[in-house]
Amino acid sequence: MSDQTFQGTAGYLASADLRDAVNVAVALEKPLLLKGEPGTGKTRLAEAVAESLRLSLLSWNIKSTSKARDGLYVYDTIARLNDARFGDGDIRDIRRYIKYGPLGRSLLSDERVVLLIDEVDKADLEFPNDLLHELDRMSFSVDETGESHTAKKRPVVIITSNNEKELPDAFLRRCVFHYITFPDESQMRQIVAVHHPQLEEKLLSTALTRFYWLRKQPDLRKRPSTSELIDWIAALKHTGVAVEKIAGEIPFIGLLLKKESDVQQLINMRDNTTRGLKM
Amino acid sequence: MFLSFFHQLRAHGIKVSTTEWLTLVAALVRGFDRASLQTFYNLSRALLVKREGQYDAFDRAFAMAFGSVESTIEISDELLSWLSEPIPLRELSEEEKALMTAMDLETLREELQKRLQEQKERHDGGNRFIGTGGTSPFGQGGQNPQGVRIGTAGGGGRTAVGVASERRFQNLRSDRVLDTRQIGVALRKLRKLARDTGPEELDLDASIDRSGKTADIELVFAPPKKNRVKLLLLMDVGGSMDPFAQLSEQLFSAAHHSSHFSAFKSYYFHNCVYEKLYTNIERYEGIPTRDVLAAIDRSWSVVFVGDAWMSPYELTQDGSYFSYSQPRTAGLDWLKRFAEKTKAQAWMNPEHQLIWNAPTVKAIRHVFPMFELTLDGLDKAVDHLRGARPVSPG
Numbered sequence: 038m039s040d041q042t043f044q045g046t047a048g049y050l051a052s053a054d055l056r057d058a059v060n061v062a063v064a065l066e067k068p069l070l071l072k073g074e075p076g077t078g079k080t081r082l083a084e085a086v087a088e089s090l091r092l093s094l095l096s097w098n099i100k101s102t103s104k105a106r107d108g109l110y111v112y113d114t115i116a117r118l119n120d121a122r123f124g125d126g127d128i129r130d131i132r133r134y135i136k137y138g139p140l141g142r143s144l145l146s147d148e149r150v151v152l153l154i155d156e157v158d159k160a161d162l163e164f165p166n167d168l169l170h171e172l173d174r175m176s177f178s179v180d181e182t183g184e185s186h187t188a189k190k191r192p193v194v195i196i197t198s199n200n201e202k203e204l205p206d207a208f209l210r211r212c213v214f215h216y217i218t219f220p221d222e223s224q225m226r227q228i229v230a231v232h233h234p235q236l237e238e239k240l241l242s243t244a245l246t247r248f249y250w251l252r253k254q255p256d257l258r259k260r261p262s263t264s265e266l267i268d269w270i271a272a273l274k275h276t277g278v279a280v281e282k283i284a285g286e287i288p289f290i291g292l293l294l295k296k297e298s299d300v301q302q303l304i305n306m307r308d309n310t311t312r313g314l315k316m
Numbered sequence: 317m318f319l320s321f322f323h324q325l326r327a328h329g330i331k332v333s334t335t336e337w338l339t340l341v342a343a344l345v346r347g348f349d350r351a352s353l354q355t356f357y358n359l360s361r362a363l364l365v366k367r368e369g370q371y372d373a374f375d376r377a378f379a380m381a382f383g384s385v386e387s388t389i390e391i392s393d394e395l396l397s398w399l400s401e402p403i404p405l406r407e408l409s410e411e412e413k414a415l416m417t418a419m420d421l422e423t424l425r426e427e428l429q430k431r432l433q434e435q436k437e438r439h440d441g442g443n444r445f446i447g448t449g450g451t452s453p454f455g456q457g458g459q460n461p462q463g464v465r466i467g468t469a470g471g472g473g474r475t476a477v478g479v480a481s482e483r484r485f486q487n488l489r490s491d492r493v494l495d496t497r498q499i500g501v502a503l504r505k506l507r508k509l510a511r512d513t514g515p516e517e518l519d520l521d522a523s524i525d526r527s528g529k530t531a532d533i534e535l536v537f538a539p540p541k542k543n544r545v546k547l548l549l550l551m552d553v554g555g556s557m558d559p560f561a562q563l564s565e566q567l568f569s570a571a572h573h574s575s576h577f578s579a580f581k582s583y584y585f586h587n588c589v590y591e592k593l594y595t596n597i598e599r600y601e602g603i604p605t606r607d608v609l610a611a612i613d614r615s616w617s618v619v620f621v622g623d624a625w626m627s628p629y630e631l632t633q634d635g636s637y638f639s640y641s642q643p644r645t646a647g648l649d650w651l652k653r654f655a656e657k658t659k660a661q662a663w664m665n666p667e668h669q670l671i672w673n674a675p676t677v678k679a680i681r682h683v684f685p686m687f688e689l690t691l692d693g694l695d696k697a698v699d700h701l702r703g704a705r706p707v708s709p710g
Contacts, residue, residue: 057358061343072368114528121531128531209366210333216368 073217076262552622
C-alpha cells in the first residue's frame with residue numbers, strides 16, 4: 038500500500054482517523070460509508086481521494102427515484118423502437134442500446150476508478166440492499182444480452198449519507214464507516230487558511246467567534262456549515278467590512294442562515310435582548 | 317486483550333458480527349500500517365462501528381479494554397494469542413454461535429489464510445504480507461511508540477485511550493434516533509396488490525416492455541393493478557402513554573410516509589375513543605367519531621395504538637365526565653363499532669405482554685387482537701391484518 042495511501046490533499050485536510058478509514062477501505066476493497074452534518078465535505082472527500090490516488094472519479098448522484106439497476110445500465114428501448122420505425126442502424130444488435138450507468142462504468146473500466154455514490158439515503162428503502170450483490174461480487178450481468186462483466190480493477194467505492202433514512206444492517210456490515218465530526222475551531226482555522234490564505238488574524242478570529250456562537254444557538258433549523266463560513270468570509274473580505282461591525286451585528290446573514298425562519302428567529306432574539314437592556 | 321475488547325464491545329451494546337470481526341483481523345494481519353494503538357483505535361472503529369450513535373459506546377468499551385495498556389503494545393502478539401484462545405460462545409447471537417461452532421479454531425486460521433491469499437491475488441505487490449504459518453507481520457521496528465496525534469498539527473500527543481476516554485461523541489448517542497426504517501419495512505408487507513376484474517386498461521409499462529423487446533409497437537391491455545389496503549390508524553395520546561410517545565411517533569411517521577396504502581387516515585384519542593377523534597390533540601381540534609365511521613367500510617383495516625390502560629369507568633361509562641349533556645355511548649361500544657365496520661383490526665400495545673392484566677386490557681382484547689408494539693409484534697399484526705386470521709382473544 039506504500040504507493041496507494043491517502044494523506045489528504047492540498048485543498049482537503051483529512052483528520053488522522055478519516056485517513057485511516059479511507060486507507061483501510063482502499064486496502065480491503067470495501068465500500069467506505071461516510072456520514073456527517075451537511076457541509077462537512079463528504080462529497081469533496083471522494084474528489085480528494087481520487088486526486089490523491091491519481092484515479093479518475095465517477096459520480097452517481099442518487100435521487101428518490103433512483104433504482105440500483107440504473108446505476109449499472111439502462112436498456113434504451115425507445116431509441117431501438119425509434120430506429121426500428123425510422124430505419125436507422127442495426128436494431129438486431131441490442132448492445133448498441135445498452136447505456137451503462139456510473140456503477141456499470143466503474144466495473145467495466147480498465148483502470149481502477151473512484152466511484153462516488155452520493156446521498157444513498159435519498160433513494161427507496163430497498164435501494165442499498167439491491168446494491169449489495171454488485172458491491173460484493175464486483176460483477177454484474179446484462180439480462181438483455183446475456184453478457185456478464187466482472188471488474189478488472191475493483192473500484193474504490195465511497196458512499197455518502199445524510200441520515201435521512203436508516204440503512205439496512207446487511208449493507209452496513211459490508212462497509213467501512215466513518216462519521217465526519219464538525220471541525221473544531223483550530224481545525225477550522227486550517228480549513229479557512231486553505232481557502233483564504235493570508236487572512237487578517239483579527240478578522241478571522243472575530244468571524245470564527247461569531248460563527249461558532251451562531252452554531253450554538255438553539256432552535257436553528259439549519260446550522261451554518263463550513264462552506265457557508267468560507268463564503269461568508271469571502272464576502273467580508275471582499276467588501277472590507279470593519280471588524281468591529283462583525284462583532285456587533287452579523288452582516289450578510291443570508292450567507293450563513295439559509296432559512297427565512299432562522300433569520301427571523303435571530304432578529305427576534307436580538308430584539309428581545311436589546312429591549313431587555315433598555316428596560 | 318482482544319477478547320476483553322470483544323467482550324467490552326458486546327457489554328456496551330455494540331453487536332459485532334463475525335464478518336466484521338474477521339475483517340478487522342484481516343486488516344491487522346495485513347500489517348496495516350504501523351501498529352500503534354491509535355491506528356488500532358481508528359481501524360477497529362471504522363470496521364466494527366457502523367452508526368455514529370455508537371461512537372460513544374465504542375469509546376467507553378475501548379477505554380475499558382485498553383485503559384491499563386501502555387501505548388506500545390504489540391498488536392500482532394495479541395492477535396496471535398487471540399487466535400489461539402478459544403472463542404467464547406456465551407455472548408454471541410444464535411446465528412453467530414452456529415457459525416462459530418461450525419468454524420473451529422483451525423478453520424478460523426484457514427479463513428485468515430484464505431483472506432490473505434485473496435488479498436494477495438487481488439493486489440499487485442504490497443510488501444507487508446506475512447509468509448506462511450501466520451508469523452507476526454509487525455515488529456519490524458521503527459514503530460511510533462507514542463500514540464499518534466489525532467486531528468491535525470497542533471494537538472498534544474494524546475494516546476488512543478486518552479482520546480477514547482474524552483468521550484467526544486457523547487452527544488451523538490443513538491438513544492433518540494428514530495428507526496422508522498424497520499417499521500417502514502414491516503408495514504410494507506401490508507401492501508397487497510391485486511388485479512381487479514374490472515374493465516381493461518392500457519398497461520403502459522407492459523406495453524413499453526414488450527415494444528422494446530420486439531422493436532414494434534405493441535399494446536398490452538390488462539385490468540388495473542390496485543393497492544387495496546386502506547388503513548385507519550388511531551393513537552392514544554393519553555397521559556399514561558407519555559413514555560411511549562416516541563415509539564408511537566415512529567409508527568405514525570413510518571405509516572404516514574409509507575406509500576403502500578390506497579388510503580390512509582390517522583386520528584388521536586385520549587385514553588379511549590368517544591364521540592370525537594382529534595387531528596390536533598393539543599388544541600382539541602378534531603372531527604366527530606361518527607363521521608370517521610361513516611367514511612370507512614369493510615375495505616378498511618383499523619389499527620389502534622395504546623396501552624389500553626384506563627379506569628374501568630372510562631371504558632364502560634359514557635366517559636364524557638366533563639360534559640353534562642345527553643347520555644352518550646360508552647368507550648367500549650365505540651370500539652366495537654370500529655370492529656364491526658372494518659375488515660381487520662389490530663391493537664398495538666407498547667406495554668410488555670406480561671403486564672397486560674388490567675381489567676380494561678382484558679375487555680379490549682375481547683374486541684381486538686392485541687399485539688406488542690415491537691417489530692416482532694408489528695410483524696405479527698401485519699400478518700394478522702393481511703390474512704385477517706382470527707387470533708384467539710384473551
